Amino acid sequence: MAIGVRTQDLRKVYSAAPPPGAGGGFIARADAKGGKQPKAEIPALDGLSLEILPGEIFGLLGPNGAGKSTTVGVLTTRVRPTSGQAWIGEHEVWKEQARVKHLIGVVPQRPNLDFSLTAREILIFHAAYFGIGSRLRNERADALLEKFKLTERAQQMVRGFSGGMMQRLSIARAMMHDPQVLFLDEPSAGLDPQTRILLWEIIREYHQAGRTVLLTTHNMEEADALCQRLAIIDHGHVIALGTSAQLKASIPGGFLVRLRFGKQTADLLQRLRSLAGVREVRALDSAGDGDGTDVYADRGGSLIPEIANLAANAGAELSDVHISEPSLENLFLHHTGRSLRD
Amino acid sequence: MNWKTFAAMLARDAQVARRNAIQLVLQTFLQPLLFVFIFGKVMVGSGYLPPEYKSLLLPGIIAISMVFTGIWAVAMPLIAEFQWTHEIEDRLLAPIGVAWIAVEKVIAGMLQALVAGLVVIPLAWLVLRPGIEISIASPLTFAAILVLIATFSACGGLALGCSINQQHIGLMFGMVITPMIFFGCAYYPWSALKTFPLMQKLVLINPLVYASEGMRATLVPQFPHLPVTAVLAALIFFDVLLLAVGLRQFDKKAVG
Numbered sequence: 001m002a003i004g005v006r007t008q009d010l011r012k013v014y015s016a017a018p019p020p021g022a023g024g025g026f027i028a029r030a031d032a033k034g035g036k037q038p039k040a041e042i043p044a045l046d047g048l049s050l051e052i053l054p055g056e057i058f059g060l061l062g063p064n065g066a067g068k069s070t071t072v073g074v075l076t077t078r079v080r081p082t083s084g085q086a087w088i089g090e091h092e093v094w095k096e097q098a099r100v101k102h103l104i105g106v107v108p109q110r111p112n113l114d115f116s117l118t119a120r121e122i123l124i125f126h127a128a129y130f131g132i133g134s135r136l137r138n139e140r141a142d143a144l145l146e147k148f149k150l151t152e153r154a155q156q157m158v159r160g161f162s163g164g165m166m167q168r169l170s171i172a173r174a175m176m177h178d179p180q181v182l183f184l185d186e187p188s189a190g191l192d193p194q195t196r197i198l199l200w201e202i203i204r205e206y207h208q209a210g211r212t213v214l215l216t217t218h219n220m221e222e223a224d225a226l227c228q229r230l231a232i233i234d235h236g237h238v239i240a241l242g243t244s245a246q247l248k249a250s251i252p253g254g255f256l257v258r259l260r261f262g263k264q265t266a267d268l269l270q271r272l273r274s275l276a277g278v279r280e281v282r283a284l285d286s287a288g289d290g291d292g293t294d295v296y297a298d299r300g301g302s303l304i305p306e307i308a309n310l311a312a313n314a315g316a317e318l319s320d321v322h323i324s325e326p327s328l329e330n331l332f333l334h335h336t337g338r339s340l341r342d
Numbered sequence: 343m344n345w346k347t348f349a350a351m352l353a354r355d356a357q358v359a360r361r362n363a364i365q366l367v368l369q370t371f372l373q374p375l376l377f378v379f380i381f382g383k384v385m386v387g388s389g390y391l392p393p394e395y396k397s398l399l400l401p402g403i404i405a406i407s408m409v410f411t412g413i414w415a416v417a418m419p420l421i422a423e424f425q426w427t428h429e430i431e432d433r434l435l436a437p438i439g440v441a442w443i444a445v446e447k448v449i450a451g452m453l454q455a456l457v458a459g460l461v462v463i464p465l466a467w468l469v470l471r472p473g474i475e476i477s478i479a480s481p482l483t484f485a486a487i488l489v490l491i492a493t494f495s496a497c498g499g500l501a502l503g504c505s506i507n508q509q510h511i512g513l514m515f516g517m518v519i520t521p522m523i524f525f526g527c528a529y530y531p532w533s534a535l536k537t538f539p540l541m542q543k544l545v546l547i548n549p550l551v552y553a554s555e556g557m558r559a560t561l562v563p564q565f566p567h568l569p570v571t572a573v574l575a576a577l578i579f580f581d582v583l584l585l586a587v588g589l590r591q592f593d594k595k596a597v598g
Contacts (some may be wrong), residue, residue: 112428128350129436
């Protein structure tokens with residue numbers, strides 16, 4: 001029976017430690033009081049509420065610093081929330097940590113493999129931490145090494161492994177105790193396309209076995225290809241939620257035409273709005289030469305001649321045109337005014 | 343508390359120790375043996391130090407070996423694992439309370455410290471003999487002091503390992519470890535500081551003093567030493583204090 005994941009109004013505020021030397025002592029003082037510098041408070045999660053259904057592949061999408069990893073950290077007992085609650089199935093994460101740890105498997109963003117052990121030992125000891133008996137853990141380790149194409153390197157120390165091999169082993173390790181919920185934080189960052197496809201297949205297969213998967217990504221293609229539902233998060237809260245198709249349909253028109261004019265007048269913007277198929281026109285206060293305008297419309301290329309005509313009549317030289325087809329990237333832009341890669 | 347998880351983490355540390363056995367042996371025994379050789383053999387043999395110095399030196403060497411093995415065994419891996427390799431994260435996700443992971447580190451460090459102490463005794467005795475007079479009048483007190491020393495060294499390693507940044511390891515040696523060794527009464531009895539009364543009082547904040555004096559009291563009681571009850575009380579105090587500080591620091595490092 002698959003289990004779900006839920007968070008209620010999660011908040012997390014980090015207090016930035018003063019830079020080394022600023023506090024004086026060389027002992028790290030996590031709560032240095034009366035220091036010269038006031039501590040900077042950085043809100044990472046700002047009232048994040050989510051419900052991930054049992055047995056779905058759910059994606060958290062957002063730019064760097066949006067709060068994706070902090071969300072995963074709170075759900076996996078690694079980050080204590082400032083306020084709010086989180087549940088894995090029926091178990092509240094911060095009240096039943098040991099129980100929750102049994103139910104979850106975690107693939108971290110940066111590799112944290114045990115460098116003092118061989119690849120096979122990493123899997124074996126991981127299973128032993130979860131109280132899995134000797135015979136079963138040996139069988140599982142061999143099966144996973146085979147599946148992740150690591151059998152040949154099983155007896156080697158992982159220090160010399162490539163990034164892709166470490167990532168594969170991290171995922172194998174997370175699956176050793178057969179968790180009900182698998183968390184993957186930026187699983188395909190830095191992977192070559194081949195390994196990425198292998199990874200996607202494995203995630204799908206794990207999901208088909210009735211498991212819940214939560215992954216974070218800032219890769220549209222990955223979110224599109226894998227996730228049944230997505231939450232777009234920015235500045236620590238959910239700004240859009242739904243299936244990939246639903247989210248895309250929520251963008252006015254779907255197409256985004258980004259324009260840049262030598263001179264941009266209110267009259268020109270008004271005329272753009274009156275073109276057939278145009279749903280929304282947004283003037284951007286961008287720095288640099290010329291002014292940017294985002295046009296959301298239900299057609300792309302066929303709009304360009306009309307726009308060029310309008311611009312010529314208004315005496316505003318069109319200096320740049322970029323057309324994007326309906327995508328999550330556009331959705332993110334529409335909600336936040338920023339690109340996912342910013 | 344999950345015993346299977348705890349035992350598996352101990353087994354992991356044992357496996358790593360087995361793999362690094364040669365390095366561990368050199369790290370633990372080379373320095374005390376060199377010390378014993380220079381001070382106990384060369385200096386005494388050439389008449390610069392009286393022959394009795396050998397017996398005075400041995401308990402101090404045992405104390406120092408245990409204390410630094412324990413501190414090292416816990417602190418160095420923790421510094422690397424928390425700040426560099428992050429490899430402890432796998433254990434932080436094991437189904438057990440976070441504090442138990444710190445306790446496991448302490449137990450592993452204690453075991454290493456005890457092995458260091460119990461191996462240095464015969465080794466140093468072999469190098470120093472003949473003319474060394476040790477007698478264990480009360481094996482129970484001796485064992486208790488050994489365990490208390492192992493505990494404070496491992497707990498001290500936990501507190502240091504979770505408080506010090508990687509780039510400050512050098513400073514840790516200069517500002518914590520070196521003064522601790524020189525003011526730890528390992529190479530001289532505490533009573534020898536009576537000509538420096540202020541210093542004699544100040545060094546009492548150094549737990550190594552009680553380790554050295556405790557070993558002296560139980561192995562070579564013919565030399566001046568602090569009373570055994572004072573040693574036991576002080577060691578228990580430092581064990582509890584350092585464990586509390588260590589657990590607090592560990593929790594801060596472990597949970598963001």
